[in-house]
Amino acid sequence: MSQKLVDSLQREFGTDILAVDxxxxxxxxxxxxxxxxxxxxHLRCAGCEQLSxxxxxxxxxxxxxxxxxxxxRSYADNERVQVKVNxxxxxxxxxxxxxxxxxxxxxxxxxxxxxxxxxxxxxxxxLLCHHEFEGHALRKDYPIEQGQxxxxxxxxxxxxxxxxxxERANDLVxxxxxxxxxxxxxxxxxxxxxxxxxxxxxxxxxxxLLDGENILEARTEIGYIHRCFEKEAEDHTWAQVMPYxxxxxYCSAMLNNSIYAMAVEKxxxxxxxxxxxxxxxxxxxxxxxxxxxxCVCANLVDIGALTNYWxxxxxxxxxxxxxxxxxxxxxxxxxxxxxxxxxxxxDGFDAEVRTKLDEMDVGNADVMKLIARNRIFLDRTVDVGVxxxxxxxxxxxxxxxxxxxxxxxxxxxxxxxxxxENYDFDIPTGTNGDTHDRIMVRMxxxxxxxxxxxxALDKLPDGPLNIDDNSVVLPPKESVYGSIEGVMNQFKxxxxxxxxxxxxxxxxxxxxxxxxxxxxxxxxxxxxxRLKVRPPCFPIFSSYAELVRGGMIPDAIxxxxxxxxxxxxxxx
Amino acid sequence: xxxxxxxxxxxxxxxxxxAVNWGRKYSLWPLPFGVACCAIEFMSTxxxxxxxxxxxxxxxxxxxxxxxxxxxxxxxxxxxAPILKTIxxxxxxxxxVIAMGACASSGGFYNNYSTLQGADRVIPVDMxxxxxxxxxxxxxxxxxxLQERVEKEGLVPAAERHAGRSEAxx
Ligand code: SF4
Numbered sequence: 119m120s121q122k123l124v125d126s127l128q129r130e131f132g133t134d135i136l137a138v139d140x141x142x143x144x145x146x147x148x149x150x151x152x153x154x155x156x157x158x159x160h161l162r163c164a165g166c167e168q169l170s171x172x173x174x175x176x177x178x179x180x181x182x183x184x185x186x187x188x189x190x191r192s193y194a195d196n197e198r199v200q201v202k203v204n205x206x207x208x209x210x211x212x213x214x215x216x217x218x219x220x221x222x223x224x225x226x227x228x229x230x231x232x233x234x235x236x237x238x239x240x241x242x243x244x245l246l247c248h249h250e251f252e253g254h255a256l257r258k259d260y261p262i263e264q265g266q267x268x269x270x271x272x273x274x275x276x277x278x279x280x281x282x283x284x285e286r287a288n289d290l291v292x293x294x295x296x297x298x299x300x301x302x303x304x305x306x307x308x309x310x311x312x313x314x315x316x317x318x319x320x321x322x323x324x325x326x327l328l329d330g331e332n333i334l335e336a337r338t339e340i341g342y343i344h345r346c347f348e349k350e351a352e353d354h355t356w357a358q359v360m361p362y363x364x365x366x367x368y369c370s371a372m373l374n375n376s377i378y379a380m381a382v383e384k385x386x387x388x389x390x391x392x393x394x395x396x397x398x399x400x401x402x403x404x405x406x407x408x409x410x411x412x413c414v415c416a417n418l419v420d421i422g423a424l425t426n427y428w429x430x431x432x433x434x435x436x437x438x439x440x441x442x443x444x445x446x447x448x449x450x451x452x453x454x455x456x457x458x459x460x461x462x463x464x465d466g467f468d469a470e471v472r473t474k475l476d477e478m479d480v481g482n483a484d485v486m487k488l489i490a491r492n493r494i495f496l497d498r499t500v501d502v503g504v505x506x507x508x509x510x511x512x513x514x515x516x517x518x519x520x521x522x523x524x525x526x527x528x529x530x531x532x533x534x535x536x537x538x539e540n541y542d543f544d545i546p547t548g549t550n551g552d553t554h555d556r557i558m559v560r561m562x563x564x565x566x567x568x569x570x571x572x573x574a575l576d577k578l579p580d581g582p583l584n585i586d587d588n589s590v591v592l593p594p595k596e597s598v599y600g601s602i603e604g605v606m607n608q609f610k611x612x613x614x615x616x617x618x619x620x621x622x623x624x625x626x627x628x629x630x631x632x633x634x635x636x637x638x639x640x641x642x643x644x645x646x647x648r649l650k651v652r653p654p655c656f657p658i659f660s661s662y663a664e665l666v667r668g669g670m671i672p673d674a675i676x677x678x679x680x681x682x683x684x685x686x687x688x689x690x
Numbered sequence: 691x692x693x694x695x696x697x698x699x700x701x702x703x704x705x706x707x708x709a710v711n712w713g714r715k716y717s718l719w720p721l722p723f724g725v726a727c728c729a730i731e732f733m734s735t736x737x738x739x740x741x742x743x744x745x746x747x748x749x750x751x752x753x754x755x756x757x758x759x760x761x762x763x764x765x766x767x768x769x770x771a772p773i774l775k776t777i778x779x780x781x782x783x784x785x786x787v788i789a790m791g792a793c794a795s796s797g798g799f800y801n802n803y804s805t806l807q808g809a810d811r812v813i814p815v816d817m818x819x820x821x822x823x824x825x826x827x828x829x830x831x832x833x834x835x836l837q838e839r840v841e842k843e844g845l846v847p848a849a850e851r852h853a854g855r856s857e858a859x860x
Contacts, residue, residue, distance in 0.1 A: 248769040268768045316752040321725040346802040368727035431737040
């Protein structure tokens, strides 16, 4: 698909393109680190508006120990391309933060976890591990269990920062003769929000510098529930990673399950059966609904509209019942499997889901009655936390937050998977990119999800649930208990793991909050060599400090809720 | 209403301590230290279906100075640990702590460089709730268990209750 971009790179850079590769259809080019910025700049001009993520891979046995993969995407042409560089330990890589804003945090993460230095980075500090941490946790030689205690939290604004902020504010004052406008550093108030604060809905932290009631500057810090998903993945087999994916975005675990299974299937080179795909669509859309419900209800509580919480949360609770019936757990579902699903739907699932969807309609209608023309709600959300489409793309926005800026981009439509191309649905968009639009896009998306589920229930295909491949899927129980081959098969799959062929694949789908992707690198053993998650809310939250600057704290809270930052997925 | 001192059926005799403990038992004010997935189940516990107010503990306070029951719902990382410690210290005595879920109790299935192996490494915990995440019913059961203890033990400060706690665990 992205052959065009690769061709244009080859024309432009000739022999500087060291290699071209397309593992599992993901076109990638390798360049020397010195040429990286030129290549990224060229791609940006050629229409790649977004840097989705930067993946770092450690190869301790190679002279050029670290491999960095830049995942780029063009919305206009609906294409993707990956750019790779290989660097030796301690050799600096030029920072792409000047080309793509999303590079800022993505590179900080690589620096933190792998210790690759980026030259010219505006703020190269640790991101996920605490500031007293020594070493780099994702390097292959860092032992997974070696914890390091942290004595005290980091201060986000030093005295110099405050003085500089005051200076900058003074420089901006229009009338230099007005003595009252002169701002002294002691006039500024630092307010810390989080990491244990009701409005952050999870362990996030922001520190704001206030001039009166206005936020002069903000800084954010994450990593408070960094649970080392990626390191844990390397320590487990491919199948054992599944329950860990539940806990990434714990508001919509089924989505994480399904997309993870899909990513590994892509790396192996198999595809789930039509029935499994349809079931994945149904449970994914149910998950999208409960994710949106909890986002909207919590957002509304934050701006004082408590009643909506009960209306929406009851629906969520009711859908939980179905999920619990389906897989035995309300939140951490662990339902998908590589090559299929853990088990089939229960009898009566169809009717039950239809009832639940009707309940959702009632709940949503009640809420819309309360908020659609509510003056307070509109005052609190319209033109609050506005982001333009161009900025949103550069920051790495995807999903509802991007669609709220008016761009109708949905992976289910533009890079369809699991048979989404067979369903008829719309992509709701906003116009303004503000808090109001983000809420409304989510409300509208629930209606679309409902329609997708109904269509999927109507034409749910019969046939096998799991693919017929004993090297991927566990053998049926009769065979395990009845034959030596079955026992051996089960033993090898459980004990050694699925032998994913050496290679790589980037599997992605539309998560509740945007593009959720897994970059899988396999070395042919039963364990992932590297598994990088591209969580949708990571790039979104990186823009938060920028988004709230100039506003007030209540606006910052309303904005945060509408971005739907789930700390489990943010910190991994 | 005039008090009829002549009629004995108008009196209930009790000890002040018992009356206070009974009152305290049904008016625990929880501070949710919600950091991860378990916090979502805490939300379910306070919402209308499970309705924690049936047990008198619905007054969720996010200020540690106004609450006497900390519910640790989620994974505590080393980065988070000093904050947990500070917030616990800010709560007034007498105070109780429930560790909700496998992570808060023991680190859960995260045995790695970033995860504290149980909140009790930094602060004393009174009640551990199993589950990943525990269901709302589990949490409510833990709450009722704790209430019984509150009634029995009463106004013993946490520092005294956990006096025998080994230094190694905090
Ligand atoms: S115990 Fe389980 S559900 Fe609770 S925070 Fe830990 S991983 Fe999440």
